[in-house]
Amino acid sequence: MDDLILTIGDKNLSSWSLRPWLLLTQAGIPFTEDNIRLDRPETRGILSEKSPSGLVPFLTHGDVKIWDSLAIMEYLNELFPEKQLWPEDPKARAIARSVSAEMHSGFAALRTVWPMMFTREGMRHLNAGGVQRDVNRINDLWTKCRKEYGNGGDFLFGKFSIADAMYAPVVSRFVTYGPVALSPEASAWRDMMFALPAMKAWGDGARKEISA
CATH class of the missing domain: 3.40.30.10 (Glutaredoxin)
Incomplete structure (x- = not known):
């Protein structure tokens, strides 16, 4: 190959x-x-x-x-x-594709008002321009996925999938512009994702670029 x-x-x-x-x-x-x-x-x-x-x-x-x-x-x-980058179960896979597509095409206010700045934390928390509506919807999605399809695993659909990758930049935004009020299920997923070795490696790379 x-x-x-x-x-x-x-x-x-x-x-x-x-x-x-x-x-x-x-x-x-x-x-x-x-x-x-x-x-x-x-x-x-x-x-x-x-x-x-x-x-x-x-x-x-x-x-x-x-x-x-x-x-x-x-x-x-x-x-x-x-x-197995999508869930194996057809129903879970359909929901995973739906939440991924919603991230792909939606949440314009969040993207515009809270651009990703991966290395920053504790910036001013602005909810203007529909940001809070986007945050609420994302919280609902993460909570639903974890409660209904988490199957005891750490990720949105139990095992790591494309859906987790699609929402990784939102995790970064919530750290940069937080604190953001989330359900216990959504908060646990956010914290787990931000602590992943792969996310830490991306952050290390970001800091190296900035200091170069």
Whole structure:
């Protein structure tokens, strides 16, 4: 099999890059990381030359390039069925896909008002522009997944899945802009996710980039 190359942006800022990177890392899938620094004079030229969409992330696999984080993760699920990157149960899998799609297309207020700054904590907690409605909805989703599909495991659907990776940047945002009031189930999942070795490794990378 050809090597997998994941091209990402700055680890402190690029929430969409975090998602497939975390999935690959947490699932133990070998890949090569290629980093394009954002918001620099040369960034636009590099992206227009290398990226199919002019954005990050994108996955290169032989002569194929897959852009869009969710499409990348679906592709990885097909390449590595033994990793079970979606829940095995059809009903749980449908819900996992639904909550992932909602993250993919929704929560515009949260994204706009609370941009990801992975290395920051304790920033001002602004709920303007519909942020609180987004927080409430996310809390409901995490709580429902943990209560109804957690099956005694640590993750949203018991075992680690694409759904966990999709919400990883929200975990970071809740740390940066918190404290955020969450249910006991949602709080426990948030804290567990932020303590994952893969998330810590991403944070270490972010801090190295900032200090470089």
